[in-house]
Amino acid sequence: MRIVLVGPPGAGKGTQAAYLAKNLAIPHISTGDLFRANISQGTPLGVEAKSYMDAGNLVPDSVTIGMAEDRMEQADAAEGFLLDGFPRNLGQAEALDEYLKNNGLTLDAVLDLEVPEEEVVKRIAGRRICRNDSSHVFHAEYNKPKAEGVCDVCGGELYQRDDDREETVRKRLEVYHTETEPIIDYYKDQDLVVTIPALGKVEEVTKRAMDALQRGA
Template sequence: MRIVLVGPPGAGKGTQAVLLAKTLSIPHVSTGDLFRANISQGTELGRLAKSIMDAGKLVPDEVTIAMVKDRLAQPDAAKGFLLDGFPRNTAQAVALDEILTESGIALDGVLDLEVPEDEVVKRIAGRRICRNDSSHVFHVAYNAPKTEGVCDICGGELYQRSDDTEETVRTRLEVYHTETEPIIEYYKQQGLVTTISALGPVNEVTERAITALKQS
C-alpha cells in the first residue's frame, strides 16, 4: 500500500505511522528522519538543508521534495510506503503526484487522523520531558510521574519544552489549518481520504486505521 498520513500536531501521527508501517510491512518514510539521515550522512541534499537551517531559514519545498523522491526510489519502497510529515502543503502534494506518475504508480489512500483542537492542546501542553533522557516522557494527566517534576525512571528533572506551551501549540495549529489542512481537500477531490478518530488507546486507533485502510 502507498499511504499518506495526515493530522494536526498531537494527533499521534508518529506513533501510528510506526505501528501501521510495521503491520502493513511497508517502510515508514518520515521527513524528520530523512532530514536527519541526509545531514548525518553528509549527502548533497543534507549539506544544502543544513546550511539553510543554520542560517535560521526554512528549508524550501524543492529540497524536501528531492529528499522524498530519492527515498521513494529505494528498493524497499517499491511495493509500498507510508509517508509521515509529507506532503505539508498543496505544492508538495502536487509534486508527490508528479513523482508517483513518473514511476507509473499512485497513492492507495490518505488517512486523516482527527482530534478535537482542545484535546490537541491538552495532549501537547501536558507533556513533560526528562532533562537526563528525552525518551523519558510523562504527561500531567495521562501518565503523571509519582513525584511531580521528577522522572520515575532516572530521577531527573522533568520540564515542559518551550514549543509545548498552550500558546505555541495554538500557533502550530493555526499553521496546520493554513498550510497543511488544504491537502485534505486536494486529496478528497481524488477520492483518497479516509478520516478516523484518533481518540482512545493507541492500539484501538491502530485497529481503527487498519480497518479503514482495508475498506478504502
C-alpha cells in the same frame, strides 16, 4: 500499498505510522528521519538543507521533495510506503502526484487522523520531559509521575519544553490549518481521504485505520 498520513500536531502520527507500517510491511518514511539521514550522511540535499537551517531559514520545498523522491526510489519502497510529514502543503502534494504519475504509480489512501483541537492542546501542553533523559516522558494528566516534577525512572527534574507551551502549540495548529489542512481537500477531490478518529488507545486507533484500509482495498 502507498499511503499518506496527515493530522495535526499531537494526533499521534509518528506512533501510528510506525504501527501501520509494521502491520502493512512497508517502510515508514518520515520527514524528520529524511532530514536527519541526509544531513548526517552529508548528501548534497543534506548539505543544502543544513545551510538553510544554520542560517535560520526555512528549507525550500524543492529540497524536501528531492529527499522524499530519493527515499521512495530505494528498493524497500518498491512495493509501497507510508509517508509521514510529507506532503505538508499543496505544492508538495502536487509534486508527489507528478512523481507518482511519472513512475506509473498511484496513492491508495490518505489517512486523516482526526483529533479535537482542545485535545491536541491538552496532549502537548501537558507533556513533561526528564532533563536527564528525553526518552522519559510523562504527562500532567494522563501519565503523572509519582512525585510532581520528578522523573519516576531516574529522579531527574521534569520540565516543559518551549515547543510544548500552550501558546506555541496554538501557533503550530494555526500553521497546520493554513499550510497542511488544504491538502485534505485536495485529496478529497481524488476520493482518497479516509478520516480516522484518533482518540483512544494506540492499538484502537491502529485497528480503526487497518479496518478502513481493508474495506477500501
